[in-house]
Structures are given as C-alpha cells and as structure tokens.
Amino acid sequence: MAIIAVVFLHASSDYVWGFTGKTAIDWLVVNSFYSLSVLGVPIFFMISGTLLLKKNGGGDSLSLQILKVFVPFLCWSLFYCCYANDFDLSRLKAEMLFSPAYYHLWFMYVILGIYLSLPLIRLIVEKMRYRYFLTIWAGAFLVIPMMYKVLNVEMPTSWMLRENILFFLPYFILWFSGYFLIGRYIDESVISSKQKVILCILAIVSYLMTVFGSYYLSSMSEGVLDMYLYSEASITVLFMSVAVFIIIKGIEWRKVFKGRFLCFFRGIGVLAYGIYLIHPLVLEELRKRDLFDGAYFEWIYLTVSCLVISFVLVWLISRIWLLRNMLISFELRKIWDLSREGIRGLKRVWKKA
Numbered sequence: 001m002a003i004i005a006v007v008f009l010h011a012s013s014d015y016v017w018g019f020t021g022k023t024a025i026d027w028l029v030v031n032s033f034y035s036l037s038v039l040g041v042p043i044f045f046m047i048s049g050t051l052l053l054k055k056n057g058g059g060d061s062l063s064l065q066i067l068k069v070f071v072p073f074l075c076w077s078l079f080y081c082c083y084a085n086d087f088d089l090s091r092l093k094a095e096m097l098f099s100p101a102y103y104h105l106w107f108m109y110v111i112l113g114i115y116l117s118l119p120l121i122r123l124i125v126e127k128m129r130y131r132y133f134l135t136i137w138a139g140a141f142l143v144i145p146m147m148y149k150v151l152n153v154e155m156p157t158s159w160m161l162r163e164n165i166l167f168f169l170p171y172f173i174l175w176f177s178g179y180f181l182i183g184r185y186i187d188e189s190v191i192s193s194k195q196k197v198i199l200c201i202l203a204i205v206s207y208l209m210t211v212f213g214s215y216y217l218s219s220m221s222e223g224v225l226d227m228y229l230y231s232e233a234s235i236t237v238l239f240m241s242v243a244v245f246i247i248i249k250g251i252e253w254r255k256v257f258k259g260r261f262l263c264f265f266r267g268i269g270v271l272a273y274g275i276y277l278i279h280p281l282v283l284e285e286l287r288k289r290d291l292f293d294g295a296y297f298e299w300i301y302l303t304v305s306c307l308v309i310s311f312v313l314v315w316l317i318s319r320i321w322l323l324r325n326m327l328i329s330f331e332l333r334k335i336w337d338l339s340r341e342g343i344r345g346l347k348r349v350w351k352k353a
Helices: 002-016 025-037 040-052 062-084 094-098 103-116 118-127 130-150 158-162 169-188 193-220 235-250 260-270 272-289 298-319 321-327 332-352
Strands: none
Touching (some): 002 025, 002 040, 040 103, 062 103, 062 321, 103 118, 103 169, 103 272, 118 130, 118 169, 130 169, 130 235, 158 169, 169 235, 193 235, 272 321, 298 321
C-alpha cells in the first residue's frame, strides 16, 4: 500500500504544484487524493521499524542488510546521474556526490543512515524508555515546525534540505527515526478498540485539515502552493500515518484479496524496493510521450500505468540473477554460497581429470 501511495504522490505532483490560487474542481479532487498519498513515506519507515527492531533483527546481520540496500542504491544513483545529464559524461561533476542523483533517492540516504544507526536505536529500545525519546522527538520535529508556521516565521522546507542531503543527513536520521520507533511501538502495543476509534477520528479530522488547510494556506500565500501540511513534520500527517498503519496491520489480507489479486499485491510488496527505485524513470518516460495528455483525471491513468509497467520491469529484472543482485537486492550470502558450490564443482572436475 505504501509503494502505491508513493507512486501516486510523484505521478500527481505536477497537478498539485500547479495551484494558481483559483478554485478548480480538478485541483481539489487531486488534492484530496494527494493528501492521503503523503502517508507513503512515514508508513515505509514504520514498516521498517517494525521489521528491523524485532529481537531477531530482521534475519540477516546488519552488514548484510546494508549491502542488500546499498549496492542497488549505488547502481541506480549512477544510472540516474547519467540519465539526468542525457548520458553526457562530460556534464558530471563532483558536487553531484553530495546530493541525490534523482529526486526520490533522498529516501535511500536516510534509510541507509538509519541502518548504520541501528545499534544505537536498538539500545534506545532495549535500555531506555523510548516513549521519552518519542516525546522529545515530537516536540523537536512536529511542535516546533508548527510554531514556526503559526507565527509565520519562514523556515527552510524539507525539499531544500534534501538537495544537500549529506550535510543534513544527521537531521533527517533523527527526524525519521521517530517514525521508525513508532512502528516498533505500535507493533508491541496492545491497542484497545476505544483507542482505535479515537485514532480514526483524529485521522479523519487530520485528513480534512490537510485537504482544506492546504488550500487555505496556499490561497493566503498569493497562489503559491504551501507544502507544510503535506510534510512529514505535520502533526496531521503523523495522526493519519499512525491510524492507517494500525488499520493495515490489523487487516487479514488473505480474506480481503483472494486468488490473483492476493498474488498481485504480494508481488508488489516483495518487489516494492525495486519499484520505488525504477518508477521515476517510467514516470518521466510516460510524461515525455504525453500518452494521457488532455484526459480527464489523467493523473489516475498515469499512476496506474506507472505502477503496472514498473512492476513488470522489476519482475523481469528479478528473473535475471545478475540484474536482481545489482538493481533490486544484493544477496551477498547467496553469492557466497553459489561461489563455494562453483569452486567445489571445479575441484571435482579437476580430480576426475
């Protein structure tokens, strides 16, 4: 579900950012969906926190987990760096090392930073009352930005900080480690029906505040889109993310989706990392061809097409061993096992000879 939200977020961004200050039904409709899709990134971090902060640490050792993510990230960064410069290697500069090669890759810097910080985060979980940490985190990364907004004090947007991701990486690690720990906290907590109802009410109110509040704030800023309520630093996004995460976690998906639909959604889940890495390329190529230009609610067609094509491409890549390891998930343990089997096979051939 999170990857679908992220794909929609990027597919519809041009339409949302095209706000002109005039009330247009098309913009209001896409904004109502966009206000939900901003939950994709927080939910990604909460899922990661749930899986990686378990007692077994998610299975593989920390170094293997980092390699599994880092190698595809490095390969795609090199590709997008060339793609963004029309594959003209003379235009590549050293400064590109300090900023994401493409707009979506900021996420990979943060997730790798959190992976490297996992021993410290696990220490917080095991030795400290991390509710205290989450309280401090909420004050620093939710309340303070809200006070800036209320007092109309200008502050740098997260998009400006992402352009210099390496410099601000410690800030981003602290910021998103909160969502990371919230995922773990929800996973180990028993949430009563009453608490779930209260959370759902807060989420609905937060959603309405995001939809209409973003329109109001943008109208007050002379027709320039105000991104505050879409940000992960918005308390409305926090309430919506937590409520949706709890709802998704409590659903028995086998009963909701059966047969091919269940297989399709499971496939998206397994290939989510690869889809995340490749979908901006698919999206850009679809936009260049203007396939849905002029269609009513074309952002829906763009989202569905991008998701399906990305899924098919990543599935095909996953069928090819070398490409799978380079572009989706680097499996050092499997490579080592295959190497050992190959060496043993050569030894047997040598002995027979």
